[in-house]
Amino acid sequence: MPELPEVETVARGLREVLPGRRVLSVRLGKTDFIDDPAALEQDLPGSTFARIRRLGKYLLLDLEPRKTPAEQTSLLIHLGMTGKLSVCPPETPVPLHTHVFLALDDGRELRYNDVRRFGRMALLANGAHERVLGGLGLEPLEISEGEFRTRIQARKSRIKAVLLNQAVVRGIGNIYADESLWRARIHPEKIGARLKDDELRRLHRAVQHILREAIRLRGSSVSDYVDLDGGRGEFQQKHRAYQRDGKKCARCAAIIRRIIVAGRSSHFCPQCQPAPPKRRKPRKVAKQRSRKRALRSRSKAKR
Ligand SMILES: [Zn+2]
Structure with a gap:
């Protein structure tokens, strides 16, 4: 799944080719990931691309104002x-699952391909930016250490979930959360509000270091991510935790483990990233557990 470094790599590619280019026509395939397909078809032709921005994992292709x-x-x-963008001559063979074609005034086509169609496309006008993007947190590469600390210490959820929460910081997903926590030596299940100042200082530095390195290496190609020209990223070769369960930790040689935190797999070193102290289970939970156990033994007896 493309995260901040992959989306930034795509944005950089688009910045090379799109500004100043006018859209001549729009052709759509499946449209269930487009907010208002008719608006795209009607309003995009005749528009010229201006600035290309990235906000977290969102790309914003600004258009030159046409009226005011x-x-x-x-x-x-x-x-x-699984969304992919490409700019190519129109005679280039069209891969399966290509759903958007924008004919550009230099004779090329901007194409959007998305196998699983979990992506999203929308033409934002007249203040819709705020409605769609207003809830996003701060950019992790720009956030100060103090602001980072304040935002995380305000959260009672586990740090892995806090890092994935786009309303806290935007653009970090599973790969870069695991890599940052490994680098900062923080267990993914630690509670945000209980992290010490020096842990958060390490984490702030780790997040920025990892993201910068990943952008420099054009992202991680773990599944089918490719950049605008179809090139793969190289940061997956630098992964130290993500999907390395069963392998040795690069720092201490303990075996990397995988657990589920906040519904997502989390990879960490049990030695470098010590688990938070176990809290006593509230009585209600203990009671439910013993009831479950009783049910289980009863069903076993039936078998
Ligand atoms: Zn280790």
Whole structure:
């Protein structure tokens, strides 16, 4: 799933080719990931791309204002799990699952391909930006250490979940959360509010270091992520925790483990990232457990 470094790599690719290019026509395949397909078809032709921005995992392709200079219209793209953009001559063979074709005035085509269609596309106009993007947290590469600390210490959930929460910081997903926690030597199940100042200082540095390195290496190609030109990222070769369960920790040689935190697999070193102290279970939970146990033994007896 593309996260901040992969989306930034795509944004950089788009910045090379799109600004100044005018859309001549729009052709759509399946449209269930597009907010208002008719608006795209009607309003995009004749528009010229201006600035290309990235907000967390969102791409914003700003368009030159056509009526009043204050008007701000942007094409919003979220790559979801398998979204891919490419710019190519129209005679290039069309891969399966290509659903959006924008004919550009230089004779090329901007294409969007998405096998699973968990992505999103929308034409944002007249203040829709705030409605769609207003809940996003701060950019992790720009957030100060103090602000990072304040935001995380305000959360009672586990740090892995806090890092994935796009309303806290935007753009971090499973890969970069696991890698940052490994680098900062923090167990994914520690509670955000209980993290010490020096742990958060390490984590802030780790997040920024990991993201910068990953951008430099053009992202991680763990499943089918490729950049605008079909090139693969290289940061997966630098992974120290993510999907390395069963392998040796690069720091201490203990075996990396995998557990589920906040519904997501989390990879960590049990030695470098010690578990938080176990709290006593509230009585209610203990009671439910013993009831479950009783039910289990009863069903076993039936068998
Ligand atoms: Zn270790």
